[in-house]
Amino acid sequence: MTPVVSEEYREKKKQEIIEHALVCFAEKGFQAATIDDIVKRSKMSKGSIYTYFQSKEDIYVALMNEKTEISTQHLKEELKKFDSSIEKIRFIFDIFKSQAGRSNWIDRVKVHTEFYLHASRDPDLRSLLIERAKHYYINVLVDVLEEGKMAGEIKTTTDSEIAANLFWSMLDGINFQYSALQDHYPYEDVLEEAKAMYIKSLM
Amino acid sequence: MTPVVSEEYREKKKQEIIEHALVCFAEKGFQAATIDDIVKRSKMSKGSIYTYFQSKEDIYVALMNEKTEISTQHLKEELKKFDSSIEKIRFIFDIFKSQAGRSNWIDRVKVHTEFYLHASRDPDLRSLLIERAKHYYINVLVDVLEEGKMAGEIKTTTDSEIAANLFWSMLDGINFQYSALQDHYPYEDVLEEAKAMYIKSLM
């Protein structure tokens, strides 16, 4: 067992690399971004990067596994603060809305989208993706919706699974368009409209 | 001096290359797919491909410029068949639904998504993309919605531009999730749900 300090150091270093890699991948795409790009950005040596990660792909996967504000883990905690299901859903939309100005939000969306594409081509990653989509994102929403049905907030004819899928698909689409069109896309307005529409459809 | 081969022959050849390229790009992604992959698939020679296209990117762009069932040009024509705005919107959802089984629909979506990502990084392509998004897709919907408002089908408080953006974003998101998760994604059900939700929100 290596000492804790060393482990912390490793973690800090990995995190640093991941952050710089995110920008590189967002800027050029995973394939087009080179290790040398990350080297330049992170001001680390090429060898160093390979002490912390086994391959470029490894950095990519680590980057996607990273905790973000919208990770389900974190999301679940946050949602506990609300009693109403509708409020919970409102809250999720608002989290996205609050990302609007964030400097690296578009970067994250781009990398996320590309990673989906990438993973859809790799059997192992694809399984992981499906697993995560199903058991994490979908389930978080399904729980909220079921809860809402029980509480009488949401009409019982709603198919939670379908509705949950629609929920995340819609957000994905909005984020994606935003990441591509940026200033030419009315991100916040569309999110607000989507929120109203989605909630209306549940009631 | 009449050309040895007809213009139609050239067009047929280009189309052939594009079709094989679509599969290759979908399978591996634009970057990872090699000209040799296209050579193998199309059973043409490498040189031949370069007689019809200037570069790999050129094939990519041609592929995206291709007329499809969902091209706005075609869409506008089709929409004229309907009187009601709501019916028009229903129709668009149904076009997508009808793609569900189509062999290369997922390929098309993947390539479309990746192209968006790709274009968002290239100033020239990006301008083209924004132009097209705005003046084609958005406007088609805006026209339908405005028409619906005039006809009293759609509530006048609707902001057509926002609603139009939401419409296409939602479809993009649904298609994207479908292309990534495939059998694990209830494409048709989600589309049906989205249709109901969207229409409800307009009334």
Place this chain on the structure above:
Amino acid sequence: MTPVVSEEYREKKKQEIIEHALVCFAEKGFQAATIDDIVKRSKMSKGSIYTYFQSKEDIYVALMNEKTEISTQHLKEELKKFDSSIEKIRFIFDIFKSQAGRSNWIDRVKVHTEFYLHASRDPDLRSLLIERAKHYYINVLVDVLEEGKMAGEIKTTTDSEIAANLFWSMLDGINFQYSALQDHYPYEDVLEEAKAMYIKSLM
């Protein structure tokens, strides 16, 4: 035996190709110039060019074998017009001087130089080159010099072969510098100076 007319036609065509090829080779160099360049310039088809020449190299060699104003064949005839050896030498310098303005003189020099380089690497061409240098160019001068010695115009201590070599080397060098530096090189003045110097050294 094909009819004479057809042979003339072939010759005319070949000549045409050669002329366009000269410009292409001069502009880009033999290697960098492509058959397509010649196609574009000559407005013939690629296939046509290959009916008259077996290969790019073939055009190159034909181009070098072409009769020019400075070809020894032609030169010998011209020199007969002069009685004095010194006058003959003067005349040769003046031929070069008269090329100064000629539109394609620099092209010819460039192609000539490059062909020398090229031929020096190909055993067959190299033999041809040596043969031609020796038995043609050198001998023309040697004859003139020997004649001059006999006539008492040129001092008998002159080694004709060395002097002949020096003569052509000097001209080669002057032409070469001119072709490279063009307007920045005082071609005519240098030729005049060289003429004076060379003649002085013979007497």
Place this chain on the structure above:
Amino acid sequence: MTPVVSEEYREKKKQEIIEHALVCFAEKGFQAATIDDIVKRSKMSKGSIYTYFQSKEDIYVALMNEKTEISTQHLKEELKKFDSSIEKIRFIFDIFKSQAGRSNWIDRVKVHTEFYLHASRDPDLRSLLIERAKHYYINVLVDVLEEGKMAGEIKTTTDSEIAANLFWSMLDGINFQYSALQDHYPYEDVLEEAKAMYIKSLM
């Protein structure tokens, strides 16, 4: 952050590549010589060569910028050793004469000639060439000649610039013929004759 390898190491490596490239370029010409040829000769990896040079052309230019025994820099130093202008001129001829046996002299001349041709087609390189020809080679000779005129060694009617151009053109031509014809060319004799002729013309 000290570099892992010293600057001298890098310089040594570059030099090594240049030396092998010289042979390759001389053997086949710049265009025909491939990076793989240099790889084979130098026994380095392809990637390695690209760590030290940006492109094939880059190696070519570096090769031409290299210090040689006949570089003006070096020449100027050497010429200081002589008081008499005539002696200086003699000395330059003798330097060339001393190259006669040198293993890579012919290679150098070939590459030099081809580079001139090459540079005459590239605007940037052409400017460099003209600059260098004028301000270096020509000026070295002009200085010697002017000095000689002042000292009464050289007749004052001589136009130094013309004479200087003739000087280098003549040497270029002699070297070029030698490089092409090799054993079939009486290099040393021609140089000796040229020396006598040139000096005689100055007095």
Place this chain on the structure above:
DNA sequence: TATGAATGAGCCTTCATTCAT
């Protein structure tokens, strides 16, 4: 651990030449 030089497989593209029409 840190560094960056070394490696070489792999890719896009070019182009001389062939050949069916």
Place this chain on the structure above:
DNA sequence: TATGAATGAAGGCTCATTCAT
């Protein structure tokens, strides 16, 4: 004879990864 599409070998260059220091 004329045309230009088809061919595929070959070449310059990149870049993920390794490894000696």
